[in-house]
Amino acid sequence: MAGFVLRRLTTIVPTLLGITVAVFLMVHLVPGDPAQVMLGERATPESLEVLRRELGLDQPWYVQLGRYLGGLASGDLGRSIKSHTPVSAELATRFPATFELTLAAMVLACAIGLVAGVLSATRRNSIWDFAGLAASLAGVSMPIFWLGLILILFLAVNLGWFPVAGRVSATTYIEARTGLFLIDSLVAGNFRAFGDVVHHLFLPALTLGTVPAAVISRMTRSSLLEVLHEDYVRTGRAKGLVEWLVVLRHALRNAFIPVLTVISLQFGYLLGGAVITETIFAWPGIGRWLLLAVYARDFRAIQGGVLLVSLTFVTINLIADVLYAWIDPRIKYRESS
Amino acid sequence: MGSRWLLLVLVLLSSSCEGDRTATLVFGRGGDSVGLDPALESDGESFKVCDNIYDSLVRFRKESTDIEPALATSWMVSDDRLTWTFLLREGVKFHDGTPFDAEAVVFSLGRQFQKDHPHHEVEGAYQYWNSMSMSDIVKDIRSVSPHRVDVELHRPTAPFLSNLAMGFCSIVSPTAVRKWGEDYPRHPVGTGPFAFAEWIKDDRIVLTRNTDYWDGVPAVERVIFRSIPENSVRLIALSQGAISGMDNLVPDFIPNIEANPKLKLLKQAGMNVGYLAMNMDRHPFHLLKVRRAVNHAINKQAIVDNLYHGLANVAVNPIPPTMWSYHEGIVGYAYDPARARRLLAEAGFPEGFKTTLWAMPVPRPYMPQPLKLAQAIQADLKAVGIEAEIVTYEWGTYLDKVQRGQHDMGLLGWTGDNGDPDNFLYVLLDQSATAFPANNIAFYRSEELHELLIQAQVEVNVETRTDLYRRAQEIIHRDAPWTPLVHVAQTAAFGKDVAGFSLHPTGRKWFKDVTLNR
Numbered sequence: 001m002a003g004f005v006l007r008r009l010t011t012i013v014p015t016l017l018g019i020t021v022a023v024f025l026m027v028h029l030v031p032g033d034p035a036q037v038m039l040g041e042r043a044t045p046e047s048l049e050v051l052r053r054e055l056g057l058d059q060p061w062y063v064q065l066g067r068y069l070g071g072l073a074s075g076d077l078g079r080s081i082k083s084h085t086p087v088s089a090e091l092a093t094r095f096p097a098t099f100e101l102t103l104a105a106m107v108l109a110c111a112i113g114l115v116a117g118v119l120s121a122t123r124r125n126s127i128w129d130f131a132g133l134a135a136s137l138a139g140v141s142m143p144i145f146w147l148g149l150i151l152i153l154f155l156a157v158n159l160g161w162f163p164v165a166g167r168v169s170a171t172t173y174i175e176a177r178t179g180l181f182l183i184d185s186l187v188a189g190n191f192r193a194f195g196d197v198v199h200h201l202f203l204p205a206l207t208l209g210t211v212p213a214a215v216i217s218r219m220t221r222s223s224l225l226e227v228l229h230e231d232y233v234r235t236g237r238a239k240g241l242v243e244w245l246v247v248l249r250h251a252l253r254n255a256f257i258p259v260l261t262v263i264s265l266q267f268g269y270l271l272g273g274a275v276i277t278e279t280i281f282a283w284p285g286i287g288r289w290l291l292l293a294v295y296a297r298d299f300r301a302i303q304g305g306v307l308l309v310s311l312t313f314v315t316i317n318l319i320a321d322v323l324y325a326w327i328d329p330r331i332k333y334r335e336s337s
Numbered sequence: 338m339g340s341r342w343l344l345l346v347l348v349l350l351s352s353s354c355e356g357d358r359t360a361t362l363v364f365g366r367g368g369d370s371v372g373l374d375p376a377l378e379s380d381g382e383s384f385k386v387c388d389n390i391y392d393s394l395v396r397f398r399k400e401s402t403d404i405e406p407a408l409a410t411s412w413m414v415s416d417d418r419l420t421w422t423f424l425l426r427e428g429v430k431f432h433d434g435t436p437f438d439a440e441a442v443v444f445s446l447g448r449q450f451q452k453d454h455p456h457h458e459v460e461g462a463y464q465y466w467n468s469m470s471m472s473d474i475v476k477d478i479r480s481v482s483p484h485r486v487d488v489e490l491h492r493p494t495a496p497f498l499s500n501l502a503m504g505f506c507s508i509v510s511p512t513a514v515r516k517w518g519e520d521y522p523r524h525p526v527g528t529g530p531f532a533f534a535e536w537i538k539d540d541r542i543v544l545t546r547n548t549d550y551w552d553g554v555p556a557v558e559r560v561i562f563r564s565i566p567e568n569s570v571r572l573i574a575l576s577q578g579a580i581s582g583m584d585n586l587v588p589d590f591i592p593n594i595e596a597n598p599k600l601k602l603l604k605q606a607g608m609n610v611g612y613l614a615m616n617m618d619r620h621p622f623h624l625l626k627v628r629r630a631v632n633h634a635i636n637k638q639a640i641v642d643n644l645y646h647g648l649a650n651v652a653v654n655p656i657p658p659t660m661w662s663y664h665e666g667i668v669g670y671a672y673d674p675a676r677a678r679r680l681l682a683e684a685g686f687p688e689g690f691k692t693t694l695w696a697m698p699v700p701r702p703y704m705p706q707p708l709k710l711a712q713a714i715q716a717d718l719k720a721v722g723i724e725a726e727i728v729t730y731e732w733g734t735y736l737d738k739v740q741r742g743q744h745d746m747g748l749l750g751w752t753g754d755n756g757d758p759d760n761f762l763y764v765l766l767d768q769s770a771t772a773f774p775a776n777n778i779a780f781y782r783s784e785e786l787h788e789l790l791i792q793a794q795v796e797v798n799v800e801t802r803t804d805l806y807r808r809a810q811e812i813i814h815r816d817a818p819w820t821p822l823v824h825v826a827q828t829a830a831f832g833k834d835v836a837g838f839s840l841h842p843t844g845r846k847w848f849k850d851v852t853l854n855r
Contacts, residue, residue: 033733033737036733036736036737044467044468045774046467047467051464082371083371083372083522085520090538093537093538094539152573156573157576160577163577163579164574164577164579165365165579170561171561176537280567281570282566282567282570284369284537284539289539
């Protein structure tokens with residue numbers, strides 16, 4: 001197992017290098033000059049030239065790429081050309097925000113998806129099953145911006161239960177240690193702030209978690225149905241185990257591998273793709289920041305952001321692979337393969 | 338059951354949050370600031386915060402673009418109009434305790450153009466200084482005594498004083514710039530009514546009041562700028578009381594805000610223009626009759642009513658009516674399709690012609706719905722026989738292409754910086770502005786106009802300048818390089834409990850005089 005993890009870790013480096021070069025080329029091939037975008041209507045020939053020289057845009061692309069990779073090798077992501085802030089510092093405040101939101105969304109999604117999936121599978125063709133099917137169809141097909149606004153309209157505006165914007169109230173102060181406000185507020189012993197964080201987190205997490213919840217419930221249902229017809233499940237029932245024990249301990253564990261795959265993919269996908277949810281709920285995360293960086297042709301920000309998201313994605317996949325073996329002892333990663 | 342629990346939490350939270358709100362003004366806006374070094378930034382969201390942290394030598398009077406003393410108590414101009422002497426306010430301190438003096442002024446302005454200045458080399462530097470051509474205006478700046486600064490100019494330039502009131506000429510603490518270097522934009526220190534306290538990127542910027550402020554202590558203890566990108570969500574936050582004010586309202590909101598007894602709407606003619614430029618380097622717009630025909634063909638009032646929901650004025654001249662020297666005597670080209678067709682026939686196009694109409698892909702302050710506006714103009718032009726195909730590109734590409742003159746007709750606009758007509762007429766319509774990247778995207782070259790505009794730059798007397806600019810407007814109207822379309826109103830909404838805020842023609846936002854009555 002340790003060998004497997006090591007080998008996987010060594011493949012991460014070329015993967016990330018490939019992504020970096022690909023993103024670099026894409027950003028430089030797309031029309032639109034960052035200097036022009038920054039100066040807008042006010043550009044003068046001199047100011048454009050000065051800015052291009054400062055940004056290194058007057059150099060050929062391979063020189064720019066070489067410089068960037070050189071910086072990267074020493075752990076330097078460069079400074080954002082829009083804000084002049086080190087990209088690493090920009091990521092440090094935003095990544096935890098996205099991570100916390102994604103984690104909360106996935107927790108909600110797993111809770112809802114697994115329960116709905118198990119209910120549908122064990123009560124096949126019942127009203128539960130059909131209700132689950134209808135709900136998950138709605139869940140995957142609903143545009144997120146629409147869902148977010150509808151949730152805001154009903155739960156925040158009409159009922160007044162939730163705030164609509166940000167991670168905490170404007171007047172709540174939380175000292176950032178990990179950047180995860182749930183943890184930071186607890187560490188500081190500030191329970192009022194913790195309540196405020198949960199309060200702000202719920203609507204965006206529900207919005208973001210809807211699609212994964214639907215996908216997870218469908219996958220759990222179909223995977224569980226397959227397993228429920230296996231011999232060992234019949235044996236379990238035959239030896240007199242109560243039904244829920246059969247389902248949860250024996251069937252679900254075996255049905256869980258494909259579900260775990262879906263969960264890990266969705267998790268990785270949400271981390272980089274929460275742009276719409278972050279925009280609607282004024283969530284200061286990485287998705288919206290990346291989008292604005294693309295608009296501004298802030299190539300250093302784009303490259304740094306995509307690199308971090310890719311790294312997380314690859315890491316989550318690795319964790320999922322390790323979990324496979326833990327859940328299903330039949331899966332072994334051989335040293336020789 | 339769940340909902341009851343939630344309600345309980347909500348009640349507890351809301352009652353506990355209420356206490357300190359009275360002293361805090363939370364202002365909602367569409368995006369975060371880029372940085373807080375006034376000399377480096379170029380976006381409105383950065384200046385919105387900077388304006389409350391910093392002072393400059395002179396400032397705009399409330400609700401006008403007249404200049405009044407700020408950190409300079411008085412100034413005089415030498416007889417040759419080349420040397421300006423500023424006497425500085427005494428006893429003022431920066432938020433970090435550094436005393437404000439002539440050295441700070443020389444430092445703040447000098448770093449933007451003196452190549453040997455230790456803080457001149459900064460990436461992305463001094464865009465405003467460059468775009469206002471300050472290096473062509475200012476030759477040298479000297480500290481004569483601790484409270485006297487002399488600025489020497491290359492040539493007499495009247496708009497210079499107005500430029501000093503702009504954000505990029507704010508005075509920064511030299512101690513802080515030296516201490517933070519490239520990270521100064523995240524640790525700003527000024528002499529203004531509020532001091533910088535905290536910045537959570539994309540979320541909020543917190544300022545606390547400067548209790549030693551030379552012009553009176555602000556009424557609110559804290560100002561928080563909160564980023565809420567989605568327009569409708571920002572309005573909901575305002576109605577819920579999570580924020581106390583917001584700007585950049587979309588027209589659809591206006592009835593909603595006016596109907597809400599808890600909110601109030603502020604509205605003022607903005608210092609901007611949205612226009613249709615006809616590229617005079619291209620066929621057939623080199624013909625005066627064609628340009629006049631286009632002017633007669635477009636129904637501007639319908640555009641204002643339908644696309645701006647009344648939040649704009651029909652434009653007649655390139656400069657807005659709130660600006661001094663605006664020529665009321667000029668009557669705009671009337672909406673008259675029959676006359677437009679007649680003019681086209683006289684120009685040799687009885688059947689009309691085919692052309693392109695360029696529109697930007699993104700909303701701009703002066704043009705919130707550029708593509709719809711282009712469609713309206715397209716329909717108006719079709720009615721007189723001109724078939725205009727709408728062309729659009731991603732914003733950076735669009736600017737690049739129109740500034741190279743690749744368009745036939747193009748939509749664009751301008752927001753004024755310093756309240757001086759020179760900042761509209763010279764920047765947008767002088768023949769010198771046709772070189773790439775051209776701001777004069779009509780590629781209109783008039784020697785007659787050029788002479789007037791240059792004369793008006795040199796002249797210091799405001800009455801003489803007014804006269805020159807009025808003549809300039811007559812020439813532009815006669816030659817019709819544009820169809821001036823609209824001057825957009827600027828808007829803001831506040832809770833009823835917020836008082837003392839007034840919109841400024843430049844669109845800048847000062848919160849020093851705001852009070853909260855709760």
